[in-house]
């Protein structure tokens with residue numbers, strides 16, 4: 001039986017950079033160029049850009065998960081969920097769900113639509129199940145998007161709260 005972790009959500013700081021990079025790489029889900037982009041997004045978020053927001057999840061005083069999201073340029077109230085990563089040692093303990101729920105809470109009144117892009121490969125099956133169990137709908141699939149045989153699946157979740165102009 002998996003035991004739910006006691007999760008402390010907190011802001012990320014530049015001191016988390018190494019842990020974020022190592023954790024993202026350690027999942028085995030991302031190519032090195034993707035890890036580099038994740039760290040760039042982390043850097044921009046902790047620097048305070050309006051393009052990205054980020055959040056960390058601690059378990060027993062150590063960073064066990066992080067995520068980032070941001071407003072989709074040239075849209076009204078559409079936001080992209082860019083990265084969500086949980087340390088493999090803590091996956092399945094509810095940390096990803098806590099992070100995703102916290103993002104949604106923080107977007108209440110600001111977001112109309114949340115979009116999350118992921119892969120259609122078999123090894124991403126648990127990731128797709130994660131989004132689906134949390135109310136995200138697989139809206140589109142682009143065959144061979146990432147590489148031949150590596151489709152993109154776009155998940156969407158429409159929020160009911162009104163968006164402030």
Ligand SMILES: CC(C)(COP(=O)(O)OP(=O)(O)OC[C@H]1O[C@@H](n2cnc3c(N)ncnc32)[C@H](O)[C@@H]1OP(=O)(O)O)[C@@H](O)C(=O)NCCC(=O)NCCS
Nearest residue numbers: 027084085086091092093094095096097118126127129130
């Ligand atoms: C996808 C991910 C963020 C989910 O976070 P998590 O903390 O493991 O997920 P939770 O414990 O909150 O939720 C578990 C659910 O997610 C799914 N899941 C995805 N990966 C899982 C894993 N490695 N172990 C257990 N459950 C996993 C299960 O369907 C499970 O379903 P349930 O709600 O019926 O139990 C995390 O597993 C992860 O970092 N995966 C690798 C990187 C990745 O795929 N990121 C998203 C890229 S788009």
